[in-house]
Amino acid sequence: MPVEYIPRTRELYRDYAPYRWVVNTDTPPWTPLTRPISQCRVALISSGGILYRDQPRFHREDATYREIPKDAVQADLDVWHFGYRTADARADHNCVFPLARMRELEADGTIGELADPAYSFMGGIYSARKVRDELAPRLADELKRRRIDAFYLVPA
């Protein structure tokens, strides 16, 4: 049975003001894929708090993202996030940031191209407004500028 995380989150953060969940009841926005995924330039993002080399860590309520070069390897990456158990992600970033797997899927033709860079942010942001009004628009501009065909999001 799928775990119900909303009540568990309420319990874990019971010392904080009750969290107002984002609930969207309208039909989601929709942009159809214009070509097969095997011909798309695909960008990867993880909310797992991934850092590349000497990049600054994420702070509380940090709505910035980091650019991770697509050729980054395990030794280049660190994890800075306190909203999930990060031991496995630190041991192998591909649990929440499947960069090496995406490179393989680029090589075998599953996707047309893995976009450079990939992206990460620290998903433990209490303010949905900050995500909606700061992080998301900046990312949308960045992805448009880089002519991304498909955006693959992995939470943590």
Place this chain on the structure above:
Amino acid sequence: MVEAAGIPTLCMTSALDITRAVNPPRAVFVNFPLGHQTGKPHQPDLQRQIVRDALRAFETIRQPGTIVELPYVWDPQDRTWEETDYTGNFLPPRPEKEDADRIEAERRARFAEIK
């Protein structure tokens, strides 16, 4: 937001109730503990298969708000993680600022030499 800006998006999830509430355009569910949305550590074949299955949903999902559920099982012998994930002392301790600064300084020093 990105979808509305004209770029198709697809979101992995291991939290079906949250994803149903947020209602993103395309989602792919894997029933694994949080922090493992694209697989177990050091199992590249499993990770690659999950990511490949997920990317396929870019083409198969035609209805906005669809959640594709993948059949992967974390451990067929043991489902107790479902009782304990994200409960009790789940959250890692947040380091004090001095400790965080020290950890960051060490990381930056490590890479400063090879830049």
